[in-house]
Amino acid sequence: MVAAPEPASPTPTPLVSLRGISKRFPGVQANADVDLDIYPGEIHALLGENGAGKSTLAKILYGFYRSDAGRILVRGETVAIHSPLEGRRQQIGMVFQDFTLIPAFSVAENIALFLPDLNFVMDGRAVRRRIESISRRYELEVDPDALVSQLSIGEQQKVELIKQLLADARILILDEPTRVLALHEVDALFRVLEGLRRDGYAILLITHKLKEVLQGADRITVLRGGRVAGSLLRAEASEDRLVGLMFSRKVDRPAERHPGRRPPAYDETPVLKLQGLSTRGEGAETSLKDIDLSVYPGEIVGVAGVSGNGQRELGDVILGMTGVAHGRRILLGEDATALSVGGMRRRGVGFVAENPLTMSAVPFMTVLENLVLTQIDLYARRGGWAMNWDAVRAEAVREFERFGFSLPLDAPARSLSGGNLQRMVIVRELAHRPRLIVASYLTRGLDVQSAEAARRALVRAREDGAGVLLMSEDLEELLALSDRLVVLFAGRIAGIFCPEDTDAIRLGRLMTGGGETEIRHG
Amino acid sequence: MARASPDGLRWMRLLGGLARSVVVFAVALILFGLILVAAGKDPVRAILETLRSTLGTGYGLSEVLVKMTPLLLTAVAVALPSRLGLINVGGEGQLYMGACFGTWVALSFPPWPAGLLLPSMLAMGMLGGGLWALLPAWLRARGLVNETITTLLMNYVAPSIATFLIYGPWRSPFNSMYPQTVDFVEAARLPTLFDTRVHVGLIAALALVALYGFVMRATRWGVEIRAIGGNPQAARRCGIPVPSYIVAALCLGGAAAGLAGIVEVAGLHGRLRPGFSPGFGYMGFLISWLSFGNPIGMVVMSFVAAVISLGGDVLQIKQGLPYAVVNILLALTLYVVLARPSLPRRRGA
Numbered sequence: 001m002v003a004a005p006e007p008a009s010p011t012p013t014p015l016v017s018l019r020g021i022s023k024r025f026p027g028v029q030a031n032a033d034v035d036l037d038i039y040p041g042e043i044h045a046l047l048g049e050n051g052a053g054k055s056t057l058a059k060i061l062y063g064f065y066r067s068d069a070g071r072i073l074v075r076g077e078t079v080a081i082h083s084p085l086e087g088r089r090q091q092i093g094m095v096f097q098d099f100t101l102i103p104a105f106s107v108a109e110n111i112a113l114f115l116p117d118l119n120f121v122m123d124g125r126a127v128r129r130r131i132e133s134i135s136r137r138y139e140l141e142v143d144p145d146a147l148v149s150q151l152s153i154g155e156q157q158k159v160e161l162i163k164q165l166l167a168d169a170r171i172l173i174l175d176e177p178t179r180v181l182a183l184h185e186v187d188a189l190f191r192v193l194e195g196l197r198r199d200g201y202a203i204l205l206i207t208h209k210l211k212e213v214l215q216g217a218d219r220i221t222v223l224r225g226g227r228v229a230g231s232l233l234r235a236e237a238s239e240d241r242l243v244g245l246m247f248s249r250k251v252d253r254p255a256e257r258h259p260g261r262r263p264p265a266y267d268e269t270p271v272l273k274l275q276g277l278s279t280r281g282e283g284a285e286t287s288l289k290d291i292d293l294s295v296y297p298g299e300i301v302g303v304a305g306v307s308g309n310g311q312r313e314l315g316d317v318i319l320g321m322t323g324v325a326h327g328r329r330i331l332l333g334e335d336a337t338a339l340s341v342g343g344m345r346r347r348g349v350g351f352v353a354e355n356p357l358t359m360s361a362v363p364f365m366t367v368l369e370n371l372v373l374t375q376i377d378l379y380a381r382r383g384g385w386a387m388n389w390d391a392v393r394a395e396a397v398r399e400f401e402r403f404g405f406s407l408p409l410d411a412p413a414r415s416l417s418g419g420n421l422q423r424m425v426i427v428r429e430l431a432h433r434p435r436l437i438v439a440s441y442l443t444r445g446l447d448v449q450s451a452e453a454a455r456r457a458l459v460r461a462r463e464d465g466a467g468v469l470l471m472s473e474d475l476e477e478l479l480a481l482s483d484r485l486v487v488l489f490a491g492r493i494a495g496i497f498c499p500e501d502t503d504a505i506r507l508g509r510l511m512t513g514g515g516e517t518e519i520r521h522g
Numbered sequence: 523m524a525r526a527s528p529d530g531l532r533w534m535r536l537l538g539g540l541a542r543s544v545v546v547f548a549v550a551l552i553l554f555g556l557i558l559v560a561a562g563k564d565p566v567r568a569i570l571e572t573l574r575s576t577l578g579t580g581y582g583l584s585e586v587l588v589k590m591t592p593l594l595l596t597a598v599a600v601a602l603p604s605r606l607g608l609i610n611v612g613g614e615g616q617l618y619m620g621a622c623f624g625t626w627v628a629l630s631f632p633p634w635p636a637g638l639l640l641p642s643m644l645a646m647g648m649l650g651g652g653l654w655a656l657l658p659a660w661l662r663a664r665g666l667v668n669e670t671i672t673t674l675l676m677n678y679v680a681p682s683i684a685t686f687l688i689y690g691p692w693r694s695p696f697n698s699m700y701p702q703t704v705d706f707v708e709a710a711r712l713p714t715l716f717d718t719r720v721h722v723g724l725i726a727a728l729a730l731v732a733l734y735g736f737v738m739r740a741t742r743w744g745v746e747i748r749a750i751g752g753n754p755q756a757a758r759r760c761g762i763p764v765p766s767y768i769v770a771a772l773c774l775g776g777a778a779a780g781l782a783g784i785v786e787v788a789g790l791h792g793r794l795r796p797g798f799s800p801g802f803g804y805m806g807f808l809i810s811w812l813s814f815g816n817p818i819g820m821v822v823m824s825f826v827a828a829v830i831s832l833g834g835d836v837l838q839i840k841q842g843l844p845y846a847v848v849n850i851l852l853a854l855t856l857y858v859v860l861a862r863p864s865l866p867r868r869r870g871a
Contacts, residue, residue, distance in 0.1 A: 321758060345761035359759055362752035373749050373760040380742040387742055 013076055015040045015202040016061065016092070016171055021070035023056055023226075030056040031067070032226045038171065043193055043203045045217035047210075049246055049306065049473070053226035054206045055097075058173045061204070062094040063087035074171075088116070093169025095160045097176050103149035107131070107142050107159050114163045134165050138195045139188065154185035161192065172196065173204045178212055179308055190216045208246075208306050210239055210512040222246055239509055247475070247508040262463065264299030264483050269333040271295055271436045271467035272318065277327035279317050286310040286491045288317060291327070293486065293493065295436065295467035300458065302482030302499075303471040304507050310491040311471045312354060315438050318469070319351050320344045332435060345374055350434035354441045354471075356421045360428075363414035370413050371396050371428050378432070399431045404453045419446050426454050430461055437461055440471040455481060475504050489513055536818065543812060543819065547826065550855040557850060561843065568841055572833035575840075582832070584718035588790060589828035591720075592617070592799070594727035595782035596806025597824055598734050599651070599775040601815040603669075605738060606771050607751045612658065612673025613779040614803025615680035616651035620780020621787045622684050623650025625794040628710040629692060629703060636709035643710060643784055644726075651780015652773040654680060659772035663765035669772060677803065685796040692794065702795045712789035721789035728821070730778060735817030747771065779803060800831070801849075808856055827852070 014037035023031040031053045038044045046054045059065045061072060063081040071078050074090045081087045087094070101110045112127045128144045135141050140158045148156060157177060164172055174193075178186045193203055193216065207213060213220055214237060221231040222245040229245040272295040281287035288310050295301050305311055316322045318329065320341040329337045331347055339347075353359035361370050372379055372392050379388045396409055405423040413421060422444065430437065442458065443451035458481065462468055472478050478485060479499045487495040487510040494510045555565030576582040596613040603610040624647035631639060658672035685701075694704040712721040738744040750757040750764055758764050782802060787794050805827050813819025834848030 319759060340761075340763065341758060342761035342763055351759060353759060358753070358755060360756050362749045362756055364752050365748060369745060369748075372745065373757070373762065376742050376745060376762075384742040386740060387745065 014038055014073075015075060017073040017076075018057070018061065019071050019073065021057065021060055021067045021072075023053075023060060023065060023067050025056075029226050031060070034070070034223070034226070034228055036221055036228070036231075038202045038204055039219075040170070040200045040202050041197055042218040043197050043205055043216055045213040045220045046204060046206045046223065047208060047213055047220055047242060047246060048223035048229075049208060051473075052223040052246075054223055055175055056226075057223070058094065058175055058204060058206055061087070061171075062092055062173055064094075088167060088169070091168055091170040092173065093164030093167060093171065094173040095157065095164065095175065095177060097179065099156050099160055101148045101156055101159060104147065106145050106147055107151070108144040110148055110159060111144075111163045111166060114167055116167060130166055131162055134162055138165070138192050140192055154181050154188070157181070157185075157189070158192075165196075170200075171202045171204070173206070175206045176208075176308075177205070178207060178209060186212065208512055210242055210509070212513075213237075213242070214239065240505070243505050243508040243512065246512070247504050262298060264462075265297040265465070266299075268297050270330075271297055271332055272469070273328075273330040274318070275328040275330065277317065277329060278325045279313055279322055280325045281313060281491075286313050287325075288313050288491045291493055295469055297435075297465045297467055298462055299483045300462050300468040300470055300481050302478035302485045303469060303488055304475060304478050304485055304511055305471075305473075305488035306511050307354075307473060309488045309511075311440060311488060313491070314488065315351065315353070315440050315469075315471065318344075318436075318438050319349065346377070348433070348435035350374075350429035350432075350437040350439075350466075352422075352425055352429050352437070352439040352442055354444070356425045357418070360425045361413045361421055364412055366410050366412055367407055367416070367424055368392055368396060368409045370424060371431075374428055375432055395431070396427075399427050403427055403430075403457055405450070419450060422446055423450060423454075426457060430457050433464065434461070434466055437466055437468045438471075439468065442470060442472065443474070443477065475507060479504070487511055536816070540819070540822065543823070546812070546855060546858050549858045550851065553854045553858075554847075554851045557847070558843075563841055563843065568837055568843075569833075571840060572829070572836050575836045576829045576832045581718075584716075584720050585832055586825065586828045587720045587724055588718075589831050590824045591724045591727050591789065592782040592786045592802040593805055593809055593824040593827055594724075594731055594820065595778050595785065596802050597809040597813070597820045598730055598806075599777075599779035599782070599803070600807045600810035601813075601820060602734060602775045602778070603771045604810060604815055605747045605751045606767060607754065608662065608768060608772060609670040610655070610658075610673050610772060610775050611670055611807060612655060612676050612776070612803070613782075613806045614799065614801065615673070615677035616654045616776040616779035617783035617786075617799055617803050618680035618684045619654040619783070620647035620651035620777075621783030621794060621798070622680075622687060623647055623780065624784030625687075625692070625703060625787060628706045628788065632707040632710070634709065639707075639709045640712065640788070643788055644781060647780045647784025648777035649780070651783065652777035654780070655772045655776025656769070659769040659776075662772070663768040673772075681797070684794065688794055688796050694793070700795070703793045706788060706792045710788060711792055712785065714789075719790060721785075723785035723789040726781070726785065730781070731817050731820055738815075738817075779806070782806070800845075805831070805852065808852055812855065 016038045018034055018036040021031050021034040034057055046057065048054050056065060060067045063084045063086050066082055072081055073079065079090055081090060108124060108127050108131060111131060131144045140162050142151070142155055142158050142162070148159065151159065177189060181189060196203060205217060214234065217234055219231065219233055220237050220242065222229045222242060224246060232241065274291050274293045277288060277291040279288045286309060291314070303311060303314065313322065317324060320339055320343065324337050328335060331344065336344065357363065362373070368389065379392050381388050393409060400406060403426070405427060407416070407420055407424055413424065416424065426442070437458070439458065443454050446454060455477070458468055458470065470478065470481060482499050485497045485499055485502065486493050487507060489511060490513065551569065555569070558565040558568050576586055596617060599613045599616060600610050624643040627639065627643045627646045654676060655673065658669045658676065661667040661672055662669040688701050688703060692703045694702055696704065712723055714721045738747065746757070746762045747767060749760065749762060750767055754764055786798065791798055809820055809823040809827055813823045830851055831848055834845045837843040837847055838845050
């Protein structure tokens with residue numbers, strides 16, 4: 001028997017209310033005084049930039065984190081949710097960005113593991129029956145006997161949803177569910193959510209994609225810097241209003257540029273040219289689609305975009321870490337599509353990765369040893385049988401001075417703070433006059449002064465004729481440094497601009513998948 | 523307070539490592555003693571007897587050096603790939619293939635002078651061991667199959683190939699009692715030292731350990747290998763050709779084990795017999811891990827392992843214990859090592 005469908009219109013009592021939720025992590029206020037109401041039979045979108053505090057808030061509701069202040073009410077009563085188990089007891093279920101399925105188990109086994117009423121001897125048929133009935137009801141078809149390792153990401157998400165539904169969750173939190181989905185899968189997901197909504201489930205949908213929000217959500221709450229910037233009904237919302245709430249207006253005008261800035265050498269051969277380049281992303285990676293991009297000598301091309309839209313993949317495919325599925329990669333006028341990382345490096349490519357600790361540094365090696373890794377040909381002597389460490393040291397001292405950084409050369413890299421690690425990587429990658437610099441989140445983890453020094457270093461490399469591709473989430477930084485700006489969304493270039501011709505609102509709209517693609521070749 | 527120089531630090535670390543190793547062995551010996559008690563033997567007497575007959579006499583000591591020779595080489599076979607985060611369990615198989623390849627040269631070209639024959643045998647031995655590691659290396663470099671499994675499984679194949687050759691085409695017509703090849707000609711025998719069974723293979727093995735230590739510490743390849751072992755992701759982004767290093771390290775390791783095989787055959791036995799290795803490959807694995815790839819530690823540990831191995835013979839003869847007790851002691855040592863969480867462990871790539 002099926003419960004009588006509750007009305008889709010919001011009932012007076014919210015199913016869940018958050019009141020005055022605050023949460024501080026070392027160095028960052030993730031949530032500040034957040035109020036939020038989620039009604040049964042509504043899809044409530046939580047919208048915001050990366051780092052706006054969406055995931056933290058959701059995890060507090062689920063019991064994964066504990067808030068510093070504030071309270072949670074379920075059906076009007078204050079409840080204590082201090083662990084996911086307690087969250088589940090309050091019928092709150094969460095589908096994380098990284099799924100929590102066991103690949104070697106079948107769908108039915110994975111779901112059975114999660115059920116609170118699982119018998120000592122598992123009744124596989126009963127579990128399967130329950131899966132099938134719920135699958136039919138909400139268009140969540142999966143084969144209960146398939147191994148999770150053989151399912152696509154979209155199917156795995158369905159399994160996660162079935163899992164929550166069978167465990168009797170009434171409040172469903174979905175953390176960026178569309179990030180990993182193909183377009184047709186997104187449509188299917190929203191049909192599922194629509195069905196759930198009709199049956200009175202409360203759905204909290206975390207996302208930064210405007211289109212989805214405007215299509216699917218009943219109510220939209222925008223977070224900015226951990227605070228509620230605004231809460232709108234769908235009828236009240238428009239792209240412009242939401243973008244205005246998401247991105248602060250203080251970056252409307254690009255910061256003052258260096259007056260004597262030399263224009264990029266647009267008449268010369270571009271240092272990097274990507275022609276119709278596509279990649280095949282594996283697992284949760286974003287596939288790049290048909291990227292056309294040139295970086296000229298003496299030019300900084302900024303890449304704006306919410307992280308996870310292909311920035312990492314773009315950097316890696318330029319460096320040669322991942323293969324090119326279609327299209328060409330041309331370095332300094334020569335086809336470099338098949339070049340290895342080493343080949344790209346030898347031709348003068350510097351690379352500041354988004355996470356220096358996992359992607360750039362060898363933790364137990366000293367700073368000096370880390371510095372030499374990209375330029376080992378320069379310092380190897382006697383055919384490789386010896387290393388000229390004196391030269392490395394002298395060069396390192398000189399370069400650190402030039403950049404205005406100071407680091408202990410003989411300390412192991414793992415003993416450095418995140419900021420110092422980033423300094424080490426910046427010096428290594430910018431020291432040997434690279435022709436092309438790919439820098440992701442250059443100033444992440446740096447204090448104001450070091451961030452300024454790093455930006456100066458980048459600008460100097462530009463003045464020296466290097467081409468720079470700068471990926472960042474900091475729009476202010478991008479607008480101030482870039483000669484041209486591209487917006488990356490879902491693995492595609494959604495727009496190319498001159499910073500003078502655009503503003504944060506327009507960029508924000510493209511970054512969140514709104515508006516028409518704007519491409520103007522410069 | 524005295525400031526420790528980098529060299530001083532290195533020595534302190536080395537001494538600390540040795541002290542830890544001594545503790546490990548003490549714990550393992552105590553556990554071993556308990557097993558001896560359970561077998562109804564006097565553990566103190568058994569251990570003292572072992573020490574007396576191995577370290578107490580010139581002959582015993584020379585025999586320890588003989589045993590140590592292949593162990594040093596198989597330890598290098600494990601240690602070199604381990605610096606990349608690779609686990610080569612295949613020393614035993616690589617050793618057998620080295621012995622087979624080298625023996626083929628010895629049997630096929632007996633008229634060659636020693637100056638040509640011996641180097642050819644050693645080179646072929648290394649080639650055999652290296653080739654036996656090539657398949658696991660290639661599969662690992664392509665990211666297809668874990669090298670731990672493939673190298674281990676190939677250990678079961680190589681001795682069978684050796685046995686096939688010995689029972690088949692290479693069987694000596696002169697001795698129908700034991701399956702073995704004919705005795706090598708004099709030119710195919712490694713010279714011995716000081717009128718003992720110690721042969722020049724020991725010097726070669728020590729030289730190879732020293733070379734390994736030098737390469738790791740001072741050369742560009744050492745820097746790049748350590749970078750891969752420390753963070754393969756970062757190493758790749760720095761432009762280090764990680765797959766090539768994987769293949770090279772596993773194959774060179776295999777070559778070292780192959781050298782151990784042919785050195786053992788040409789230096790000690792003078793003929794190829796089935797089952798000539800009492801698990802040198804596995805012991806080398808143990809030695810490499812006990813010493814964390816440190817060259818001096820490898821020499822010390824090889825020596826200790828040789829003493830234990832010989833001690834097994836002594837216990838067998840004098841106390842009537844099966845040779846398997848040696849495996850028990852070695853296994854206990856490994857367990858004690860793996861059970862210590864405080865020591866730096868190599869992380870897999």
